Amino acid sequence: MNFFQLVFKQMRQRALSTWLTLLSVLLGVALAVAVIVIIREGQTVFAGGTYGYDLIVGPKGSALQTVLTNVYQIERPQGTIPYTLYQDLVRPPQAGTAVRKPSQREVKIAVPYAITDSYKEHRIIGTSPKLFGIADPDDAGDPQLPTAAELKLLKAGPARKAGEAPRTAAARRMEAREKLADEHILKYRPGQRYEVAQGRAFHTWAFEAVVGAEVPERTGLKLGSKFQATHQGSRGTHDHTEQWEVVGVLAPTKTPADRLIFISLTSTYAIEEHQDGIEEQLANRLGITLAEVQAMRAEKKKKQQPPARPAPVTQAPATRPTTAEAHEDHDHDHPTTTAASRPATARAHDDHDDHDDDEHDHDAHAPGEEHAGHQHPYVVHDGVIYLRIPRDERALTAILARSRGESGQNLGFLLWAYQNGDEAMGVNPAFTMREFFANIFRPATLLLLVVALLVTIVAAVGILVSIYNSVAARTREIAILRALGATRLRILGLICFEAGLIGFLGGVIGIFLGHGLCGIVSALLYQRTGQGLNWLLPSWLELLYLGIVTLIAVLAGLIPALKAYRTPVATNLVGG
Amino acid sequence: MSLHLHALKKSFVAPDGSVSPVVDVDALALRDGEQVALMGTSGSGKTTLLHLIAGILPPDSGKIVYDLTREPAAEERDAPTPLAPPAAGAGAASVVLDYKTAPVAAAGVVDIAQLSEAARDVFRGRYVGYIFQTHHLLPGFTALENVLLGMSFTGRGADKPWAKHLLNQVGLFDRHDYKPAKLSVGQQQRVAVARALANRPRLVLADEPTGALDAVNAQQVLDLVRRLCHEVGATLLLVSHDQQIARQLPRVLQLPEVNKATRRPERPATPIAPAAPNVPS
Numbered sequence: 001m002n003f004f005q006l007v008f009k010q011m012r013q014r015a016l017s018t019w020l021t022l023l024s025v026l027l028g029v030a031l032a033v034a035v036i037v038i039i040r041e042g043q044t045v046f047a048g049g050t051y052g053y054d055l056i057v058g059p060k061g062s063a064l065q066t067v068l069t070n071v072y073q074i075e076r077p078q079g080t081i082p083y084t085l086y087q088d089l090v091r092p093p094q095a096g097t098a099v100r101k102p103s104q105r106e107v108k109i110a111v112p113y114a115i116t117d118s119y120k121e122h123r124i125i126g127t128s129p130k131l132f133g134i135a136d137p138d139d140a141g142d143p144q145l146p147t148a149a150e151l152k153l154l155k156a157g158p159a160r161k162a163g164e165a166p167r168t169a170a171a172r173r174m175e176a177r178e179k180l181a182d183e184h185i186l187k188y189r190p191g192q193r194y195e196v197a198q199g200r201a202f203h204t205w206a207f208e209a210v211v212g213a214e215v216p217e218r219t220g221l222k223l224g225s226k227f228q229a230t231h232q233g234s235r236g237t238h239d240h241t242e243q244w245e246v247v248g249v250l251a252p253t254k255t256p257a258d259r260l261i262f263i264s265l266t267s268t269y270a271i272e273e274h275q276d277g278i279e280e281q282l283a284n285r286l287g288i289t290l291a292e293v294q295a296m297r298a299e300k301k302k303k304q305q306p307p308a309r310p311a312p313v314t315q316a317p318a319t320r321p322t323t324a325e326a327h328e329d330h331d332h333d334h335p336t337t338t339a340a341s342r343p344a345t346a347r348a349h350d351d352h353d354d355h356d357d358d359e360h361d362h363d364a365h366a367p368g369e370e371h372a373g374h375q376h377p378y379v380v381h382d383g384v385i386y387l388r389i390p391r392d393e394r395a396l397t398a399i400l401a402r403s404r405g406e407s408g409q410n411l412g413f414l415l416w417a418y419q420n421g422d423e424a425m426g427v428n429p430a431f432t433m434r435e436f437f438a439n440i441f442r443p444a445t446l447l448l449l450v451v452a453l454l455v456t457i458v459a460a461v462g463i464l465v466s467i468y469n470s471v472a473a474r475t476r477e478i479a480i481l482r483a484l485g486a487t488r489l490r491i492l493g494l495i496c497f498e499a500g501l502i503g504f505l506g507g508v509i510g511i512f513l514g515h516g517l518c519g520i521v522s523a524l525l526y527q528r529t530g531q532g533l534n535w536l537l538p539s540w541l542e543l544l545y546l547g548i549v550t551l552i553a554v555l556a557g558l559i560p561a562l563k564a565y566r567t568p569v570a571t572n573l574v575g576g
Numbered sequence: 577m578s579l580h581l582h583a584l585k586k587s588f589v590a591p592d593g594s595v596s597p598v599v600d601v602d603a604l605a606l607r608d609g610e611q612v613a614l615m616g617t618s619g620s621g622k623t624t625l626l627h628l629i630a631g632i633l634p635p636d637s638g639k640i641v642y643d644l645t646r647e648p649a650a651e652e653r654d655a656p657t658p659l660a661p662p663a664a665g666a667g668a669a670s671v672v673l674d675y676k677t678a679p680v681a682a683a684g685v686v687d688i689a690q691l692s693e694a695a696r697d698v699f700r701g702r703y704v705g706y707i708f709q710t711h712h713l714l715p716g717f718t719a720l721e722n723v724l725l726g727m728s729f730t731g732r733g734a735d736k737p738w739a740k741h742l743l744n745q746v747g748l749f750d751r752h753d754y755k756p757a758k759l760s761v762g763q764q765q766r767v768a769v770a771r772a773l774a775n776r777p778r779l780v781l782a783d784e785p786t787g788a789l790d791a792v793n794a795q796q797v798l799d800l801v802r803r804l805c806h807e808v809g810a811t812l813l814l815v816s817h818d819q820q821i822a823r824q825l826p827r828v829l830q831l832p833e834v835n836k837a838t839r840r841p842e843r844p845a846t847p848i849a850p851a852a853p854n855v856p857s
Contacts, residue, residue, distance in 0.1 A: 001721060001728045013716035480712045483632060485701015485729030485775075487694040570627050573708060 007498050014470055021466045022506040024459035029510025029549055032452035034517040036541050039445045041518075041533040046433045046441060052187025053109070054411055056427045057085060057399040057418060063427040064436050070113055070398045071429055072529050073123055073256040077115050081424040083394035086112045089401060090139045102417050102426075106410040109186045110401040114268045117229035117240065120219045124209075124229050124261045126268030132194050132201035132210060132248070133185045135178040138266060142391075143170035143205050146381050154382055168382040174203045186400060188255060199223045199248035205384045207267045210248035212258040221246050221261075229263075229271070240271050256529045266385050269394055270378040300390065456549055459506070460556040463499050468560035471495060478564050479572035492565045499557020500550050507546040511538075577644050577703070577778035577811055579606040579629065584638035584689075586624055598624045601638070604829070606779075608643075611802055611812040613822035616831035622815045625831065626781045629813065630704050631688045631696030638689060642703065644778065645684035701729030705772035705810065707782040707801065711764045713756040719743060719767045720752040726774030735774075742770035745807075746800050762793035769797060773804050780805050782814040786821055794821065 001009070011018045051071070058066040059079035068075040085102075088094075089110040093103035114126035128136040137143070146154065150168045166172045177200075187193045202208035209227075216222050225246045228239040244263055252258055283293045379386045403411040411428065418426035471478070478491055486494075518535035526532035581604040587597045598621040606612055616622045627633040629640060688696050700706075705726070713722045723739040743752055746766035748759075756764050765785060772780055782801055786794035798814075798821055805812040816822045 001724045001734060006728065009716060009721070476712070477714055480708075480714065481725075482697065483630070483700075483706055483708075483712075484726055484771075485697055487697040489694065490729075569632050570624075573627075573632075573712065574623065 003494070003497070007494060007501060010470075010474075010494070010498060011501070014466075017466050017470065018502060021459070021462050022502050022509070024462045025456065025503055025506025025549065025553070026510035026513060028452055028456035028459045029507045029545065030513035030517060031455060032449060032545055033511050033514025033542050034521070035445050035448045035452055036539060036545070037515065037518045037533070037535060037537075038521065039442065039449075040539060041522075041535070042441050042445065043437060045531060045533070046437050050189050051429045052189050052192065053400045053402045054428055054430065055107070055399075055401040055403055055414055056429055057081060057089075057401065057424050058397070058427060060422075060425050063425070063432045066398065066425070066427045067429045067432045067436075069115065070400065071256075072531070073260065074529060077397045080395035080397060081399070082392070083112070083396055084392055085424055086110060086396055086399050087391065089399060100413075100417070102414050106403055106414050107401050108404045109184055110399055111186045112265055112396050113398040113400055114265055114395075115397040116263075116268050116271070117231045119221075119227050119229055119261055122212075122215055122219060122259055122261050124263055126265040127262050128265055129201040129204050130180065130184075131186060131262065132196050132250075133180050133182075134201045135180055136204050137173050137176070138204045143174065143384050143386060145386060146170070151381070160382060166382055168384065170205070170384045171382040174205050174384055177201075186402060188253060188257065192253070194253065194257065195251040196248040197251035199246070202247055202262070202264050203383075204264050205266045205386075206264060207242060207244045207270070207385070208247045209244040209261055209263045210250060211246055211262070212250050212260045213252040214258040215261060216249060218259070223247065223249065242267070242271055254531065256531055264385075265396075266387060269387050269389050270385050297393070457552065460503070460549075460552040463502055463553050464556040464559055467495060467499050467557050468563065471560040471564045474564075475567055476572050478567045479569045482567070482569040483573055488565045491567070492561045495561035495564050496554050496557045499561070500554040503553020503556075504546070504550045506553075507549040510549075511542055511546065514542075577642060578608050579779060579811065579813075580604070580639070580641040580643070581629070582639040582641070584625075584628060584640065585636045586621070586628055586633065587636055599628060599635075601625065601831075606811050606813060609806070609809055609811055610827065611805060611825050612814070613825040613828040614813060614815045614831055615817065615819070615822050615828060616815075618817070620831050622831055623783055626706075626783050626813070626815060629779075630706055630781055631691070631700045634693070634696070635689050639687050640689045642686045642688065642699075642778070643684065644686065644703070698729070698731070702731060702775065703778045705775060705777035705780040707765075707768055707772045707780065707785045709784040709787045711756075711761075711768035713764055713767055713771075715756055718753045718755055719748060719759065719770075722756070722767055723770045723774050726771035730775045738776075739770070739774055742773055742804070743767070745804060746770050762789055762797070765789060765793070765797050766800065769800050769804065773808055773810070776808050777810050780810045780812045782812065784815055784817065786816065786818065794818070798824065 056066055056070055058070065059077070059081050061078040065075045065078055069077050088101060088103050089107045091104055093101065093105050109130075111128055111131050112126075115123060116126050117124050128138070130136045130139075146168045153167050160167060166175055182193075185193050196210060197213070199210075202210050211219075211221055219227075221227060223246055226243045227246070228241070228243055230239050244267065250257070283290045286293070288296075377388050379388070401414075403414055415426040415428065418424050481491060482488070515535055515538075518533060522533035522535045581601050583603075584599060584601040585597065586599040587595045590596050614622055614625070624633065628635050631640075686699065688699055691699060713719075714725065717725060720736075720739055720743065723742055724734050724736065727734060727739070740752060743749070746769055748754075748763060748766055748770075751759060751763060756767070759767065765788070769785070772782070780801070785801060786797050789797060801812065801814065802825070812825075814822075814825060822828050
């Protein structure tokens with residue numbers, strides 16, 4: 001029998017002991033390999049530093065949470081920032097201000113982000129069509145209200161069907177869809193932008209949505225589908241009244257964005273229930289009570305009240321217009337009135353209880369007539385949402401931006417300016433994640449690696465004990481092998497090789513198991529964030545670790561091997 | 577191959593520190609292919625002498641010379657002719673150990689007393705077969721694997737056909753894959769015999785191979801040992817306390833006990849009768 005056959009035979013003779021020892025080795029190695037892979041992939045995912053933007057403006061708080069919330073969609077938002085901060089970044093600097101504030105002078109691209117509700121556990125984000133390469137007319141200001149002639153036109157005919165030409169200037173402006181130059185489009189990674197693979201980007205003032213690449217498969221939404229957003233608050237979960245239509249599906253990005261639903265920012269503010277939130281946030285920001293906020297808003301609205309319009313001609317009950325038509329020309333707020341949503345509109349009108357006053361009978365007033373105590377946040381004309389909320393009362397979760405120039409000077413100013421301001425903070429995502437990785441993630445994982453190494457050493461001690469006991473029980477066998485011609489060195493080699501083989505086999509199996517564990521982690525991470533790990537890729541560190549483990553095992557076997565080496569032959573051969 | 581011992585001495589240190597001589601042989605010679613029985617009282621150092629000859633123990637002084645110059649004839653190895661066992665009671669008279677001076681070492685001649693321990697181990701693995709009193713099979717190995725173990729340290733590859741042939745020769749045709757626990761004592765000793773012959777040794781040392789067997793099995797094992805040794809052309813030195821067994825071999829040597837006071841063999845040296853020829857029946 002050759003050397004290897006002898007060793008395997010000896011190991012099979014003590015199969016249970018061998019396997020238990022091997023198990024302890026492979027567990028230690030699996031843990032170490034899993035940690036090595038996670039460190040490597042963590043560095044790639046979190047500290048790789050490749051972001052298409054270099055600034056996130058968010059509420060004061062944790063920079064890490066800001067990045068995790070807005071980039072990796074993991075955490076919940078810490079709060080909100082005023083919409084006006086975004087306005088500053090898309091306009092030239094204001095003349096005559098004593099303190100220099102961030103503006104378009106320092107920022108090349110800025111995109112608003114409002115993390116709002118969810119649909120089937122997929123986060124909904126209010127944003128701008130600029131994210132998809134379409135110019136946003138809302139940056140220039142609110143949509144102009146329809147003229148009298150346009151209103152007359154809208155009232156005269158049926159509601160505009162899909163594909164028909166817009167009837168108002170605002171709708172024409174919204175649907176112009178001017179494409180942005182590539183250098184003005186925000187990239188999620190250098191050179192990589194969000195592409196609409198099916199359909200188109202949403203209109204900025206419409207109840208429309210663009211969904212991430214995985215959303216259709218996971219939720220059943222497709223082009224043309226309508227959905228209602230789900231709000232999860234302290235008072236429970238409920239669906240909003242408004243409905244959005246899916247008009248576009250993004251190409252895969254291999255980022256958490258594949259699981260997001262993007263809606264127009266304007267439609268986010270149009271949600272009835274968000275008014276309370278807006279008022280609360282305004283109260284927090286200004287440091288006043290809710291009642292004072294409501295009083296302030298009422299005063300403002302009074303000053304902005306347009307002159308009363310003459311009452312339109314009341315139609316005979318027999319030819320009473322449909323609910324949608326009746327509400328298109330008066331200050332009564334409902335979801336966008338397309339043909340498909342009329343039943344929903346009617347339901348919403350009958351069932352909702354979001355009015356300040358008790359529910360009332362709309363048949364009791366002429367269409368277009370304002371009625372007291374009824375404050376809806378928006379009105380829809382010709383498919384365009386007209387918000388009633390002033391811009392200075394609106395809020396965002398964050399602003400994603402790219403500074404001008406490559407020197408970092410503008411970025412430095414932006415970070416400093418926000419840091420020293422009261423309303424928000426600026427975060428460089430690459431820097432923040434590198435810090436997180438270097439200060440928290442890496443030390444934690446290195447600690448795990450140390451633990452794994454200790455586990456391996458303990459396993460090596462197990463090898464020592466197991467083989468030592470085996471040698472003690474095999475004294476006569478060793479003597480017989482010596483009598484048959486095996487030298488002391490050969491016996492020592494046999495024992496050390498056996499120990500090393502246990503270490504090596506345990507190490508190899510442990511490497512496979514470690515990668516398997518990473519596969520599980522990757523699947524869980526992918527489920528949570530839409531981003532997984534490259535868990536199949538091996539690294540030279542693992543081979544090095546395997547070598548170390550094998551060496552430790554051989555050294556562990558040396559002690560029992562020396563005992564076998566010194567086994568006296570003659571005395572152990574005597575007797576039966 | 578012939579073996580010559582000259583002025584061979586071996587002592588052990590007792591627990592109280594005193595030195596106790598165990599072996600003191602002035603001269604011993606075994607001719608090529610000879611089959612010799614070695615008898616002695618309990619404690620006379622028979623096993624220690626075998627260990628010295630096998631190179632398991634180093635002597636304190638003296639020579640243990642293997643003359644390997646004569647190769648056994650090809651027909652003795654490749655075309656074995658089974659021999660009938662010798663008749664009981666036949667053979668030469670028992671003689672006292674020969675105290676002749678050993679010849680000078682020459683080419684093909686090895687004095688293993690001068691070799692290092694590792695060299696003695698290697699030598700033993702190549703040229704010596706050892707049959708223990710209690711077989712000493714490895715329990716986790718099958719009969720075939722135990723026999724193959726006997727050729728593991730020869731420096732040559734495993735010869736499975738030869739191993740199977742040996743097992744068949746010892747009558748274990750259908751026991752090749754049995755582990756020792758599934759074999760009877762007699763069968764285990766047969767496997768041990770096959771193992772000792774596995775490396776085609778030049779010298780077979782058998783330390784009371786029939787000591788643990790009943791009379792029938794003992795005779796069968798003895799016959800096997802003698803026949804197989806003749807088959808491979810090996811010289812046989814068989815230790816036994818059983819005169820019935822010993823007298824079946826052509827030459828019997830008596831190993832006297834060493835007087836611990838005088839440190840010399842009990843019996844004085846006496847001229848010995850010439851060794852009877854190794855005449856197989």
